[in-house]
Amino acid sequence: MTRIRFGAVAFVAALAFAGGVEAADLGGAPYRAPPVDDYVRPFSWTGLYVGANIGYGWSDADWSFNGSSLTGNTGSGSLFGVQVGYNWQAGRAVFGVEGDVATSWIEGTSSCPNAAFDCGHQVNWMASLRGRLGFTMNDNRTLLYGTAGAAWADSKWSATNVATGSAFGSDFSTSQVGWVAGAGIEHMLTRNLSAKVEYLYYGFDPVTAPAGTLDTS
Numbered sequence: 611m612t613r614i615r616f617g618a619v620a621f622v623a624a625l626a627f628a629g630g631v632e633a634a635d636l637g638g639a640p641y642r643a644p645p646v647d648d649y650v651r652p653f654s655w656t657g658l659y660v661g662a663n664i665g666y667g668w669s670d671a672d673w674s675f676n677g678s679s680l681t682g683n684t685g686s687g688s689l690f691g692v693q694v695g696y697n698w699q700a701g702r703a704v705f706g707v708e709g710d711v712a713t714s715w716i717e718g719t720s721s722c723p724n725a726a727f728d729c730g731h732q733v734n735w736m737a738s739l740r741g742r743l744g745f746t747m748n749d750n751r752t753l754l755y756g757t758a759g760a761a762w763a764d765s766k767w768s769a770t771n772v773a774t775g776s777a778f779g780s781d782f783s784t785s786q787v788g789w790v791a792g793a794g795i796e797h798m799l800t801r802n803l804s805a806k807v808e809y810l811y812y813g814f815d816p817v818t819a820p821a822g823t824l825d826t827s
Contacts, residue, residue: 652750653749653750653751653798653801654699654750655697655699655704655706655746655750655753656697656698656699657696657697658694658695658696659694659695659696659697659804660692660693660694661692661693661694662690662691662692662693663689663690663691663692663693663710663712663808664688664689664690665688665689665712665808666686666687666688666689667686667687667688667689667714667716667733668684668685668686668716669684669685669686669716669718669731669733670682670683670684671683671684671685671718671731673722673723673729674723675722675723675724681720681721681722681723681729682720683718683719683720683729683730683731684718684720685716685717685718685719685731685732685733686716686717686718687714687715687716687717687733688714688715688716689712689713689714689715689716689736690712690713691710691711691712691713691736692710692711692712693708693709693710693711694708694709694710695707695708695709695742697742699746702745702746702747702750703743703744703745704742704743704744704745704746704753704755705741705742705743706741706742706743706744706755707739707740707741707742708739708740708741708742708757709737709738709739709740710737710738710740711735711736711737712735712736712737713734713735714733714734714735714736714763716732716733717730717731717732717733718730718731719770722769725772726771726772726773727769727770727771727772727778728769728770728772729767729768729769730767730768730769730770731765731766731767731768732765732766732768733763733764733765734764734765734766735763735764736761736762736763736764736812737761737762737763738759738760738761738762738790738810738812739759739760740757740758740759740760740790741757741758741759742755742756742757743755743756743757744756744796748797751797751798752795752796752797752798753795753796753797754793754794754795755793755794755795755796756791756792756793757790757791757792757793757794757808757810758789758790758791758792759789759790759791760787760788760789760790761787761788761789761790761812761813761814762785762786762787762788763785763786763788763812763814764783764784764785764786765783765784765785765786765817766781766782766783767781767782767783767784767817767819768781768782782817782819784817786814786815786817787814787815788812788813788814788815789812789813790810790811790812790813791810791811792808792809792810792811793808793809794806794807794808794809795807
């Protein structure tokens with residue numbers, strides 16, 4: 611089983627609508643109206659947005675060969691990706707849906723259940739489709755939210771002979787399906803740009819390598 615969690619900082623561009631106040635001349639002789647301040651529109655979270663994210667992740671993979679006890683294998687690395695979503699706001703409540711995909715450099719190596727070998731894993735990319743629910747504060751400019759949904763990841767698993775440094779068997783690559791949940795805080799920097807800090811926890815189902823790969827028992 612592989613469990614992956616990471617925090618990310620994302621910069622998000624959202625739709626915005628421009629508007630203002632027009633002043634008209636009064637009848638008769640030319641007249642210059644006094645300066646009129648533009649109407650200040652309240653901030654709104656409703657709309658489509660796209661953005662990019664960068665972050666760091668930690669992984670925890672458990673290995674077992676032929677029914678042996680589980681051996682932990684941790685890893686870490688950076689992430690970079692993009693996301694797109696849509697929000698609906700009703701009062702202070704904000705509902706949304708967001709999809710993202712990220713290239714991952716999360717990897718780690720440690721001793722296999724058979725200590726004569728080192729087991730390694732590498733997460734190549736991750737993706738998710740999530741719902742979001744949050745509430746605004748700070749004059750509607752800051753959003754606190756929770757998020758959860760489905761997740762996907764592409765990973766590679768390998769084993770290396772400690773004595774010789776050579777690969778044992780062939781590497782095993784697979785795509786995994788799982789779930790993701792987390793929380794974050796997002797703030798509107800301008801009407802068209804926001805930034806967020808987010809923590810997500812990913813959990814994936816176990817995978818089994820075919821006979822002839824990674825057989826270190």
